Amino acid sequence: MPLGLRSKKKDKSKETFRLVESEAAAPAPAAPAASASRLQFHTQLAHGSPTGRLEGFGSARELYAKIAEAFRIPPAQIMFCTLNTHKVDMDKLLGAQIGLEDFIFAHIKGQRKEVEVLKTDDVLGLTITDNGTGCAFIKRIKEGSLMDQTKMIYVGDHIETINGKNVSDCRHYEVAKMLKDLQKGQMFKLELIEPMKAFEKLEPRSEGGTLPEAKISRGRETLRLRTKGPATVEEMPTEVEEKAIKKVDELLETYMGIRDIELAATMVEAGRDKKNPDEFAVALDETLGDFAFPDEFVFDVWGAIGDAKQGRL
Helix, strand or coil, X not given: CCHHHCCCCCCCCCCCCCCEEEECCCCCCCCCCCCHHHCCEEEEECCXXXXXXXXXXXXXXXXXXXXXXXXXXXXHHEEEEEECCCCCCHHHECCCEEECCCEEEEEEEEXXXXXXXXXXXXXXXXXXXXXXXXXXXXXXXXXXXXXXXXXXXXXXXXXEEECCEECCCCCHHHHHHXXXXXXXXXXXXXXXXXXXXXXXXXXXXXXXXXXXXXXXXXXXXXXXXXXXXXXXXXXXXXXXXXHHHHHHHHHHHHHHCCCCHHHHHHHHHHCCCCCCHHHHHHHHHHHHHHHCCCHHHHHHHHHHHHHHHCCCC
């Protein structure tokens, strides 16, 4: 299917998602794994708990179910996980990859609150992400923005309702669009849930926890979670791939207002063995069709991957 003749989906141009950015781990193609199911990871509830052990999961949804089972809580109570720190540190969010020695901290729902905001600006200044299981939360608040001036709203807050509409089961880009569509000059109401606060005595971990004897350090290897199929143990991206991923992430922001390293990594992976932009476009449609990328964006991403391979980035 030639790129220029791709069936047109709903246009998502540069202006479409300017109000609210969104980020989320993107699906990746399935691959067989021989040892991933035998790996064990250590976990705690971020606000304080005994240490539990996790194994036998291959996706974020399965991981959250295992954490819930370990601590006897409903899976829906888990908002997000951070790696090696109990703090609400968005730079340490668990995405699609977990280092083999990472310690997992689960942040669960705490205090609810309602906030009314007068939309005086086209841009709210929020970056929305989700945990992959239907919990959208705030990843960043732009300094000096309308939401930054609303002191009751914090990084890590789960957005439960917008003007009374429950959005708990919506993906990040759906929540972003609802916030974008709010009318300027009008009041709107958000119902939010904060992560349960950590005890002051609980110190962050800068390194992974103590590992069982059967778990041997494997350098830069990580466990790659899969939306479909089993998890796989993989090497970290090469320097060339890292440069390509960084450039594609920048293009996502330019064209769509989205910053999403995992999505960028999936796109680079999709273009790894493609021979031309037409094949690449088909691969993106098959893997990430919900995003409906415009043709000019696909051309630029293909060019960025080629530039990385040729050492021009």
